[in-house]
Amino acid sequence: MTKILILEDSPPLQSFLKTLLQASGYELSICDKGLDGFARLSEQSYDLVLLDLGLLDMDGQDWLIEFRQWSALPVLVLSARDGEVEKVTALDNGANDYITKPFSANELLARIRVLLRTQSQPSVAFTCGNIKIDPQKHIVTTSGNEIKLTKKEYAILLLLFQNKDKVLTHNAILSHIWGAQYINRPEYVRVHVAQLRQKLEANPASPKYILTEPAVGYRLVD
Known part of the structure; x- marks a missing residue:
């Protein structure tokens, strides 16, 4: 229904x-x-x-x-x-x-x-390894199992998918998700990325998909 x-x-x-x-x-x-x-x-x-x-x-x-x-x-x-x-x-x-x-x-x-x-109409879903995100339905799955994300976690993940293989700086993520007034507060991003890894990565301590670019930001890779 x-x-x-x-x-x-x-x-x-x-x-x-x-x-x-x-x-x-x-x-x-x-x-x-x-x-x-x-x-x-x-x-x-x-x-x-x-x-x-x-x-x-x-x-x-x-x-x-x-x-x-x-x-x-x-x-x-x-x-x-x-x-x-x-x-x-x-x-x-x-x-x-x-x-x-x-x-x-x-x-x-x-x-x-x-x-x-x-x-x-068929929606365009993004995939990265066993992670899939459907922007139209606002659904994230890993290996077919739906994962519940907070609004900020979802927004960060979608931004990473939209820029897959590209390095996104902390400030680029902050500006897009929180607003320009939050730039130079990388700890906001670090906390949410850590939570994403806990939910999406098989080994959050050694992530396969959401990679850290030291002192710069993050990159999503297959």
Whole structure:
């Protein structure tokens, strides 16, 4: 069954979406806080996210920016903010589509179907030895067994896969994953890479795939 995560803080709209989407055969999880949404995404796999920009604990635009650091899962924004700048910003931040409230049930269902059709197309997965990462489904496996990673661990691994055989400096990783304000803090990267090795390497003390370039950074190799 197709699983949709809904991030919406309005109880009436939550009720409407639950009734509509369950009747259409979708399995749902509903949160009114962005951090709760991240927690749900780390616990199980979803096929689509419906995102309200006005969450209880954070702005939806900020949620999008952080989410796109580690996942390519489709996001459909549902928002009462109908200004062109707001829409363009959401799309630039990683939204796949944007629908303005109020919207009809038929329009919402049609847009969901379009995004799910795109999602159902074969995704490009990266492999390195017995490690495989599927950016579209946000799944990492070793020898076919799914491995649970934190958001930062996943983001670092995806960046390494996207630059396989290339040395990534500590500051390049910090800037991409944490932001430019975190450069010159290599200990952040070292801790997360050590955790990745514990989860992915047969012998973390003598890694086969995630190699250290002394005083420089890291490199992913087959």
